[in-house]
Amino acid sequence: MFKSERADTAATVSEWTQVTNLNQVITASGQKVIFDTVRSTGVTGVSIDSVGNISFTSGKTYWVTFNLDTVRSNTSASFTFGWYDSAGTLLGAADGASECVWDVGLAGRNSSQSAQMVVLDTSQTYSLRATVTTGTLTMQVPSLLIVEA
């Protein structure tokens, strides 16, 4: 698809992070990352509730990038963060989602500090959840950057 074939829809960029819930502690798998503060270039179609459920307004598409900033409880702590749908299903690359990982050791999955997702299906509510293999995590300044049009 060429640019001329696409609808001339204004793009909005929003950035979400933690302020009220700064230093959220992740102690168990399934915990959702909380984003309580947003700034944007315009009216955003994204809303996030107090427990980390992310909703998207229909009629738009969204490019979502999560950038991790965390402190591990010890040097062997390992974890993943992934995108989940309303049913609690982990989304993979075929769904348009990628994980970020810290999985140390030979033959382990090595690290990535970003998890991305493209959202076309706005009927779902999404969340970013942790899977903690070892240790606990203290979030520092996690960032969620969303481009929507």
Next chain:
Amino acid sequence: MSYTPSDLQTGTATPFFLAYNSAAYGPMNQRITYNVPIDTCAQQDTVTITSGAIDNASSDTLVAKSDMIFTTNNSANPWSMHLNLHSPANPTATSQSPSAPGTTTINAFQDHPARTAYHAFIGDEVLSVNGTSSLSLQLTAATPNSNTPNCTLPAQRGVIVGCFL
């Protein structure tokens, strides 16, 4: 060039999600350029890919971010790799951070002195391309380390995500 946040509201954006989705790719253990064969497009059926490159990107501006999660095959030896996400048809129009155009560093590090395995992560690999004909993703073994890397890329662990603007 300077811009204000309000400028961002005047553009269009069509997101795409590309992934390497086949069997584990590798091992990548020689000082050669490895072209990661991105083969799957999800969430945007208007983007097609051939031989790891986006089709129909000409006369468009796009911004993208790549990400890869490797599996290491060796330990105890210091090594590093470079990720190179660029548009081969027009490399001069490619901007990357933090290295010079054409070289975005994947750092290798040791997370604890007691460990012998080294781990790779990709830093700030952000790409913007303007008016180019194709986009591909390449991995290049890095210098000056004396040891070559040795890793594989599992399915679904290499992605290019972004949007046409």
